Amino acid sequence: PHWQNHQHLIVIDVGGGSTEVIFGQDTQIVSRISVNTGAVKLTSAILRSDPPTIAQLSNANLEAKRQFEGVPFGYDPASAVVVGVGGTLSNLSAMEFGKFVTAETLHGYELSLDALEYRMEQLATLTIEQRKTVGGLDPKRADIILGGAILLAQALAHLGSNKIAVSTRGLRWGVLYDRFLL
Numbered sequence: 001p002h003w004q005n006h007q008h009l010i011v012i013d014v015g016g017g018s019t020e021v022i023f024g025q026d027t028q029i030v031s032r033i034s035v036n037t038g039a040v041k042l043t044s045a046i047l048r049s050d051p052p053t054i055a056q057l058s059n060a061n062l063e064a065k066r067q068f069e070g071v072p073f074g075y076d077p078a079s080a081v082v083v084g085v086g087g088t089l090s091n092l093s094a095m096e097f098g099k100f101v102t103a104e105t106l107h108g109y110e111l112s113l114d115a116l117e118y119r120m121e122q123l124a125t126l127t128i129e130q131r132k133t134v135g136g137l138d139p140k141r142a143d144i145i146l147g148g149a150i151l152l153a154q155a156l157a158h159l160g161s162n163k164i165a166v167s168t169r170g171l172r173w174g175v176l177y178d179r180f181l182l
Contacts, residue, residue, distance in 0.1 A: 006080070006081045007025060007026055007079070008023075008024070008025055008076075008079045008080035008081070009023075009024040009025075009080060009081050009083060010022070010023055010024070010080045010081070010082045010083070010159060010161075011024070011082075011083050011084070011085065011167075012082065012083070012084045012085075012089075012152065012155050012164065013084065013085045013086045014038060014039055014084075014086055014088040014089065014148045014151045014152050014155075015038040015039070015086065016038045016039055016040035016041065016144070017036075017038040017040060017041050018034050018035060018036055018037065018038045018041075019034070019035040019037060019038055019067075019151050019155065020032065020033070020034055020035075021033045021034075021035065021071055021155065023073070023080075031072070033070075033071050033072075035067045035068060035070075035071065035151075035155075036067065037063065037064065037067045037151065038147075038148075038151070039088055039144040039145070039147040039148035039151060040144050040147070041147075042060055042063065042064065042147035042148075042150065042151060043143065043144045043146070043147035045063075046059050046060045046063060046147075047060055047146060047147055050127050050128050051124060051125060051126055051127055052124060052146070057124055057150075060147065060150050061150055061153075061154065064150050064151050064153075064154035064155075065154045065157070065158070067151075067154075068154050068155055068157075068158035069158065071155075071158060078160055080159075080161075081165065082156065082159060082161045082163070082164045082165065083164065083165045083166075083167050084111075084152070084164045084165070084166060084167065085167050085168075085169075087138070087141060087148075088141075088145065088148030088149070088151075088152060089111065089152065089164065089166055090103075090106055090166060090168060091136065091137050091138055091141050091145055091148075092111060092116060092119055092145070092148070092149055092152070093106055093109050093111045093136075093166050094106060094136035094137070095119055095134060095135065095136035095137050096109075096111065096115055096119075096136070097135075097136050098135035098136055099135045099136055100136065101136070103168035104168075106166050106168050107166060107167060107168040107169065108165060108166065108167075109165070109166045110163045110164070110165050110166075111163065111164050111165075111166065112162060112163045113153065113156050113157075113161070113162045113163060114162075116149060116152060116153050116156070116164075117153060119149055120146065120149045120150060120153060122134075123145060123146040123149060124146060128142050128143050129142075131143075131145065131146075152164070
C-alpha cells in the first residue's frame with residue numbers, strides 16, 4: 001500500500017533513544033517532533049527487573065504518556081492514517097504471525113491497539129530469555145521490545161488511533177522511489 005493518497009499522514013518511529021513523530025499533509029511535512037524517550041532509554045531507566053514489576057510497568061507507562069502529552073497536532077489526528085517504521089513495530093507485528101515473515105508480508109499490515117495491548121501483557125510476564133523464544137520476535141530485541149511496545153501504545157493513545165500500519169520501506173527506498181518512479 002501507498003499512503004500518498006491520504007491527505008493527512010502521521011509517521012511514528014520508536015528508536016532506541018528517542019521516538020520520532022512526523023505529521024504530513026498532502027505532500028508536505030507539517031511538523032516533526034522528537035520525543036526524548038526510546039525503547040532502550042525507557043527500558044534501562046525504568047524496566048530494570050526481569051520480568052519487570054507492576055510498579056515498573058506503571059511508571060514506564062506514565063513516563064511514556066508524559067512524553068507524548070507535549071506532542072502538538074498540526075490537524076485533527078482522527079483524520080489521519082498512522083504509519084510506523086522501524087524494528088519495534090516490525091517485530092510486534094511479526095509476533096502476530098507467530099514466526100519470521102518477510103518485509104513484503106509485513107508491509108501494509110495493520111497492528112491494532114488491542115493486539116498491541118495483548119502483546120504488552122504477554123511480554124510483561126516473560127523473562128528476557130523466555131521472550132527470545134516468542135515466534136516472530138528477533139531475539140536481539142527481547143530485552144527492549146516491551147519498552148518499545150509501551151511507547152508505541154502511548155503514542156497511539158495520545159493520537160486517538162486504534163491501529164497503526166507497518167511500513168517496511170526506509171529512507172533509501174523513498175529516495176529511489178522519488179528518483180525513478182515519479
